[in-house]
Amino acid sequence: MNTLSLSQLRRNPARLIPGPARLQSLAMALMLPAAGLLIFLFIWHSAANMIDTSLGKFPGPAQVWEQSVNLAAEHSAERQRAHDFHERQALRNAERLAADPAAMVEIRPYTGKPTFFDQIGTSLVTVLSGFILASIIAIPLGILIGLNQTIYIAINPLIQLFKPVSPLAWLPLVTMVVSAVYVTNDPLFSKSFLNSMFTVLLCCLWPTVINTAVGVANVSKDLLNVSHVLQLNALTHVFKIVLPSALPLMFTGLRLSLGIAWMVLIAAEMLAQNPGLGKFVWDEFQNGSSNSLGRIMVAVLVIGFIGFLLDRTMLLLQRRVSWDKNAILR
Amino acid sequence: MNTYLQLSEVSIDFPTPKGPFRALDKINLDIVKGEFVSLIGHSGCGKSTVLNIVAGLHQATYGGVLLEGREVNSPGAERAVVFQNHSLLPWLTAYENVELAVKQVFKRTKSKAEMRAWIEHNLELVHMTHAMDKRPDEISGGMKQRVGIARALAMEPKVLLMDEPFGALDALTRAHLQDSLMEIHRDLGNTVIMITHDVDEAVLLSDRIVMMTNGPAATVGEILAIDLPRPRQRVELSDDAHYNHLRHEVLAFLYERQRKVEDFSAAKKARDRATDAPSGRSACAV
Ligand SMILES: Nc1ncnc2c1ncn2[C@@H]1O[C@H](COP(=O)(O)OP(=O)(O)OP(=O)(O)O)[C@@H](O)[C@H]1O
Ligand SMILES: [Mg+2]
Numbered sequence: 001m002n003t004l005s006l007s008q009l010r011r012n013p014a015r016l017i018p019g020p021a022r023l024q025s026l027a028m029a030l031m032l033p034a035a036g037l038l039i040f041l042f043i044w045h046s047a048a049n050m051i052d053t054s055l056g057k058f059p060g061p062a063q064v065w066e067q068s069v070n071l072a073a074e075h076s077a078e079r080q081r082a083h084d085f086h087e088r089q090a091l092r093n094a095e096r097l098a099a100d101p102a103a104m105v106e107i108r109p110y111t112g113k114p115t116f117f118d119q120i121g122t123s124l125v126t127v128l129s130g131f132i133l134a135s136i137i138a139i140p141l142g143i144l145i146g147l148n149q150t151i152y153i154a155i156n157p158l159i160q161l162f163k164p165v166s167p168l169a170w171l172p173l174v175t176m177v178v179s180a181v182y183v184t185n186d187p188l189f190s191k192s193f194l195n196s197m198f199t200v201l202l203c204c205l206w207p208t209v210i211n212t213a214v215g216v217a218n219v220s221k222d223l224l225n226v227s228h229v230l231q232l233n234a235l236t237h238v239f240k241i242v243l244p245s246a247l248p249l250m251f252t253g254l255r256l257s258l259g260i261a262w263m264v265l266i267a268a269e270m271l272a273q274n275p276g277l278g279k280f281v282w283d284e285f286q287n288g289s290s291n292s293l294g295r296i297m298v299a300v301l302v303i304g305f306i307g308f309l310l311d312r313t314m315l316l317l318q319r320r321v322s323w324d325k326n327a328i329l330r
Numbered sequence: 331m332n333t334y335l336q337l338s339e340v341s342i343d344f345p346t347p348k349g350p351f352r353a354l355d356k357i358n359l360d361i362v363k364g365e366f367v368s369l370i371g372h373s374g375c376g377k378s379t380v381l382n383i384v385a386g387l388h389q390a391t392y393g394g395v396l397l398e399g400r401e402v403n404s405p406g407a408e409r410a411v412v413f414q415n416h417s418l419l420p421w422l423t424a425y426e427n428v429e430l431a432v433k434q435v436f437k438r439t440k441s442k443a444e445m446r447a448w449i450e451h452n453l454e455l456v457h458m459t460h461a462m463d464k465r466p467d468e469i470s471g472g473m474k475q476r477v478g479i480a481r482a483l484a485m486e487p488k489v490l491l492m493d494e495p496f497g498a499l500d501a502l503t504r505a506h507l508q509d510s511l512m513e514i515h516r517d518l519g520n521t522v523i524m525i526t527h528d529v530d531e532a533v534l535l536s537d538r539i540v541m542m543t544n545g546p547a548a549t550v551g552e553i554l555a556i557d558l559p560r561p562r563q564r565v566e567l568s569d570d571a572h573y574n575h576l577r578h579e580v581l582a583f584l585y586e587r588q589r590k591v592e593d594f595s596a597a598k599k600a601r602d603r604a605t606d607a608p609s610g611r612s613a614c615a616v
Contacts, residue, residue, distance in 0.1 A: 222417040225387055228405040230434045230485075240430060244421040323421035326467075 059294035067294035075115040123276035130200030142212025163206040167264040192274035204261035211253025215246030334363035339393030355547035368532040371542030410487035416478040425462040452484040472503035
């Protein structure tokens with residue numbers, strides 16, 4: 001009897017969890033977060049009703065939903081205006097060319113106010129540029145100081161010094177340096193983009209550098225011995241032994257860096273009035289209409305959600321490149 | 331006979347906070363080409379250190395190692411190591427682990443197809459062809475150890491260094507691998523130094539058994555020649571008077587000297603502490 005049921009289990013491991021129980025656990029996985037969300041919305045709603053600000057009541061869930069619909073509508077209206085503008089311009093130019101084939105026609109870009117969604121796009125491009133550039137610097141640097149004790153001792157004090165520096169302290173310096181150094185008549189990148197990006201870069205270098213270095217320095221002694229006995233050259237050593245060992249810690253660093261990059265960017269955009277979500281929040285704050293707080297709240301939620309998505313993306317990437325598919329990543 | 335691998339006056343001091351620690355003292359050992367030598371001795375007496383010095387992973391403080399008359403002072407592929415804990419790269423399959431070694435050794439002399447055939451041949455030697463595309467975490471401990479041996483064999487080393495290669499295995503797997511190792515040694519004629527804790531294993535496989543004394547300042551205690559004819563069959567040998575005599579010799583050597591010397595060393599240590607004189611040596615146990 002006992003052996004019979006055991007062998008059945010072996011053939012069909014899913015049976016280890018009986019049907020109803022499995023359904024139950026699935027329901028739990030969906031129900032509990034939903035319950036948490038509902039309770040949060042209720043508390044938010046009641047608390048918001050009790051807070052009076054100079055701009056009216058603090059926005060509750062309903063107002064925030066209303067404002068997000070508004071923001072989407074404003075976005076499509078703006079797109080429509082841009083579309084109309086380009087159509088009118090094309091029509092006008094065509095008429096002019098028909099009247100006089102030698103006429104000089106000019107194509108002017110549409111200069112509308114960036115919408116909420118435009119700002120999201122700007123912020124995403126900026127944060128990813130800064131983060132990718134930082135990683136390109138940080139990963140090789142981390143490998144270098146992880147491999148070489150001498151370089152580590154030389155550089156470590158500098159890392160410890162710069163790591164805790166707030167982005168807001170870097171920003172004025174970055175701004176001045178960018179405007180002094182980046183002088184061209186036909187700029188490929190706007191200065192505001194470069195300011196935000198370099199500030200992000202300077203702040204999100206460190207976690208990747210430090211974690212990569214720790215990962216590299218802690219490669220198992222046994223594997224190092226294998227590398228010595230096989231007389232692997234430096235490149236093979238790094239790619240076959242060091243990097244795969246250091247990968248988990250490297251990704252821990254990269255995820256920390258990306259999280260910091262996203263937080264730093266919003267702050268930098270607010271302070272420097274550089275285009276992006278930070279500027280959107282600041283503009284709404286200055287604007288001070290009765291809708292402002294609701295719109296800022298939409299931005300807050302979107303910032304959080306994008307931060308979450310960025311982290312998930314890194315996690316997926318880690319799963320993709322990790323050799324250990326059974327490792328528990330969270 | 332002419333010496334192939336020679337350890338002469340090998341001594342090593344490890345730096346410690348309390349000053350240098352003399353782990354090995356004046357080890358002398360001459361090994362003939364194709365010989366199978368076992369190192370046996372008490373845990374911590376310095377067997378791995380001897381092996382690491384021959385491998386070039388450690389440097390002797392005094393004395394040195396000569397292989398074919400040339401001094402050994404860095405690791406090299408002609409002295410392949412089978413590590414105590416297999417030390418396969420966990421992110422590579424069995425095939426890729428062997429491939430890494432083969433590419434290092436034969437990148438100039440073998441074509442791609444030849445390398446592939448050679449890797450497969452070596453995995454075949456240890457009966458691992460069926461699992462060559464599996465990663466270390468997908469195969470058993472014995473299989474990992476076999477891949478480790480295949481990796482070392484595939485380098486066609488002049489000297490094969492094995493640090494307790496079967497230490498962590500169950501008796502059946504161990505017996506099976508010992509048989510494979512005897513076959514391989516018969517066919518390829520490698521010079522082998524193997525560390526072991528197992529008296530039966532040492533007698534079955536070796537041409538000579540090198541007994542090491544206890545550390546600190548461990549050295550070669552006694553060397554026992556095993557003149558059993560090859561090929562050796564474990565079942566037949568277990569009933570063979572000479573085999574049992576040799577086995578008895580090792581055991582008696584280890585346990586009798588061990589017991590005698592432990593009393594001796596304890597007494598001597600107490601005396602040393604009193605007089606602050608340098609400590610004497612003592613034989614090792616299994
Ligand atoms: N890098 C090192 N630094 C300091 N002391 C060391 C070092 N490596 C080994 N020792 C010391 O040298 C002695 C011999 O160590 P070794 O690992 O060679 O022993 P072993 O005979 O291989 O033991 P086991 O059978 O347990 O593997 C030990 O006392 C150990 O503490
Ligand atoms: Mg050892």
